[in-house]
Amino acid sequence: METNIAAATLAALAQPTRLEIFRALVVAGPAGLAAGALAEQLAATPSVLSFHLKELRFAGLVDSATQGRFVIYRARFDTMTALLGFLTENCCARSNPQDASCCVPDLARKAPPLKSC
Numbered sequence: 273m274e275t276n277i278a279a280a281t282l283a284a285l286a287q288p289t290r291l292e293i294f295r296a297l298v299v300a301g302p303a304g305l306a307a308g309a310l311a312e313q314l315a316a317t318p319s320v321l322s323f324h325l326k327e328l329r330f331a332g333l334v335d336s337a338t339q340g341r342f343v344i345y346r347a348r349f350d351t352m353t354a355l356l357g358f359l360t361e362n363c364c365a366r367s368n369p370q371d372a373s374c375c376v377p378d379l380a381r382k383a384p385p386l387k388s389c
Contacts, residue, residue, distance in 0.1 A: 273358040277332075281355050284331035289316065290324045294333055297347035304337075304346035 273281075285291050292314055297305060305313070311321045325345060328334040332351045337344050 273354045278355060278358045281331050281333060281351065284327055284333060287324070287327075289314070289320065290328055293321070293324055294328060294347060297334060297345055298349075298352070300347070302346065302349075304344040306342040306344055308342070310345060 285294060293310065293316075296310060296313055307318070307321065307325075310316075311318055314321070316324075325334060325336070329336065333348050335346050335348055337346070
């Protein structure tokens with residue numbers, strides 16, 4: 273991931289409502305959530321939700337698909353993974369190789385796996 277793309281992606285998440293939307297979609301996993309269910313879960317009006325989903329789609333963090341009468345929104349896990357990789361790419365690069373406890377990938381191995389993925 274290039275620096276300018278990472279900055280735009282982080283900027284999209286740097287707004288509380290958008291961050292809540294993205295986190296809810298991550299929890300929902302690949303199945304995603306219908307726009308109405310997402311609005312209800314976050315207590316957001318349709319217009320507010322639509323505005324923020326548009327910003328998240330523009331940043332490549334969310335995709336949507338029509339299923340019957342519903343629009344289903346899903347987190348883009350590939351973008352999330354690329355952003356995390358960008359942020360941790362040089363983790364502890366200047367530290368003592370024997371002391372890699374500061375590295376995020378090391379912490380991720382100790383964390384329980386996400387149930388929705």
